[in-house]
Amino acid sequence: MRRVKTGLVGAGFIGPNHVEAARRLGFVDFVGIADRTAEAAQLRAEQLNMPKGYESLEEMLDDPEIEVIHNCTPNEFHFPVTMAAIERGKHVISDKPLALNAADARTMYEAAQAKGVVHAVTFNYRFNPLMQQARTMIARGDIGRIHFIHGHYLQDWLLYPTDYNWRLEKEGGASRCVADIGSHWCDLIGFLVGARIDQVLAEYTTVYPVRQKPKQSRIAFAQATENEEYIDYPIDTEDFASVLLRFENGIRGVFSVSQVSAGHKNGLEVEVNGGKGSLAWRQEEPNQLWIGRRSEPNGWLLKDPSLLDESVRQYASLPGGHGEAWADAFRNLMRNIYTFIAMGWSMEADKEKINFPTFADGLESNRVIEAITASAKAGGVWTKIER
Ligand SMILES: NC(=O)c1ccc[n+]([C@@H]2O[C@H](COP(=O)([O-])OP(=O)(O)OC[C@H]3O[C@@H](n4cnc5c(N)ncnc54)[C@H](O)[C@@H]3O)[C@@H](O)[C@H]2O)c1
Numbered sequence: 001m002r003r004v005k006t007g008l009v010g011a012g013f014i015g016p017n018h019v020e021a022a023r024r025l026g027f028v029d030f031v032g033i034a035d036r037t038a039e040a041a042q043l044r045a046e047q048l049n050m051p052k053g054y055e056s057l058e059e060m061l062d063d064p065e066i067e068v069i070h071n072c073t074p075n076e077f078h079f080p081v082t083m084a085a086i087e088r089g090k091h092v093i094s095d096k097p098l099a100l101n102a103a104d105a106r107t108m109y110e111a112a113q114a115k116g117v118v119h120a121v122t123f124n125y126r127f128n129p130l131m132q133q134a135r136t137m138i139a140r141g142d143i144g145r146i147h148f149i150h151g152h153y154l155q156d157w158l159l160y161p162t163d164y165n166w167r168l169e170k171e172g173g174a175s176r177c178v179a180d181i182g183s184h185w186c187d188l189i190g191f192l193v194g195a196r197i198d199q200v201l202a203e204y205t206t207v208y209p210v211r212q213k214p215k216q217s218r219i220a221f222a223q224a225t226e227n228e229e230y231i232d233y234p235i236d237t238e239d240f241a242s243v244l245l246r247f248e249n250g251i252r253g254v255f256s257v258s259q260v261s262a263g264h265k266n267g268l269e270v271e272v273n274g275g276k277g278s279l280a281w282r283q284e285e286p287n288q289l290w291i292g293r294r295s296e297p298n299g300w301l302l303k304d305p306s307l308l309d310e311s312v313r314q315y316a317s318l319p320g321g322h323g324e325a326w327a328d329a330f331r332n333l334m335r336n337i338y339t340f341i342a343m344g345w346s347m348e349a350d351k352e353k354i355n356f357p358t359f360a361d362g363l364e365s366n367r368v369i370e371a372i373t374a375s376a377k378a379g380g381v382w383t384k385i386e387r
Pocket of ligand 1: 009010011012013014015034035036040057072073074075077095096097122123124166180
């Protein structure tokens with residue numbers, strides 16, 4: 001495979017995971033990092049063993065060596081960073097949510113298409129081997145016609161009013177929990193059943209209308225301690241949400257998201273019920289897929305390449321009994337994106353070869369987030385996804 005040179009913007013939590021996943025491919029070279037300050041970029045470049053810590057994003061984008069940028073900045077910077085990169089003809093791999101709202105997401109999608117760059121959004125949960133398998137089983141009718149989809153995505157890292165993060169700030173957009181983790185749940189379910197959400201009805205709850213923001217501010221995951229100075233910061237985004245769904249093809253669904261559910265760390269769970277059976281998967285135990293049946297015993301499909309459909313075996317790179325999880329799914333996603341880039345394929349002329357989420361999926365996600373938020377703000381009324 002041709003070697004591809006790339007750069008990282010924003011080396012906090014997820015950035016280094018992008019780097020690790022892409023480096024595992026063996027043909028991606030990270031040239032450098034741009035971050036909030038030149039000092040931070042330099043330090044992180046040294047820590048992650050990259051040649052360059054850039055003075056600024058502009059300096060990185062001026063570097064002719066760099067073909068691709070990974071946008072791993074806080075959500076409010078997704079739009080300006082990505083638009084600047086597209087403008088310079090760089091391919092962009094953006095983390096989710098693509099933008100703060102659907103209008104910006106559309107602008108980003110249209111700009112990337114017009115410029116002819118490769119564009120991708122890291123909805124990584126699709127790339128777990130058993131999610132690829134579940135999609136194939138659903139598509140070939142193994143569990144019959146789907147009528148009900150349900151699940152949740154629960155976390156506890158914002159359980160205390162002293163927990164603080166940039167996601168809580170006003171610049172982060174009108175939705176927090178739904179945009180942050182509901183976006184993953186909705187993308188995954190749409191991928192599994194191959195159907196779009198048509199209408200939503202939601203309720204948002206803010207458990208802590210005021211949180212203690214440490215004065216040091218804007219750090220990734222912070223907790224104000226007794227001795228630390230903090231300010232009272234008013235919160236107007238949801239700590240948890242409940243959402244009813246109607247899909248275009250008649251499927252009904254419901255899901256909850258929460259960042260204040262004690263004991264749940266990264267509890268993404270999906271279940272699909274059809275006329276012949278059910279499938280269920282828990283992200284925290286990713287190597288097993290539950291198969292529910294009525295007239296036969298229920299079963300578990302364990303992740304084992306020899307038990308997977310031939311078309312999805314490429315997503316399991318270890319034999320049965322050798323666990324594969326979050327980081328491996330991320331690597332699978334990077335492999336699909338970087339193969340497309342290295343082959344020199346075009347998002348327009350080679351669209352049948354696209355096997356990763358694009359800005360079109362990011363736009364779809366922003367539309368869904370926006371409709372869920374509008375429904376909740378209107379007091380819980382059925383709201384159509386505007387397309
Ligand atoms: N796909 C996933 O599963 C997943 C998981 C976590 C986060 N994310 C997404 O990744 C993004 C980053 O989240 P995180 O948890 O890594 O945040 P973080 O706070 O840990 O890291 C953000 C990084 O961006 C840098 N930064 C801030 N402003 C910048 C600017 N203007 N220009 C350049 N760099 C800047 C910060 O210094 C920091 O290094 C978010 O959009 C988030 O939704 C996705």
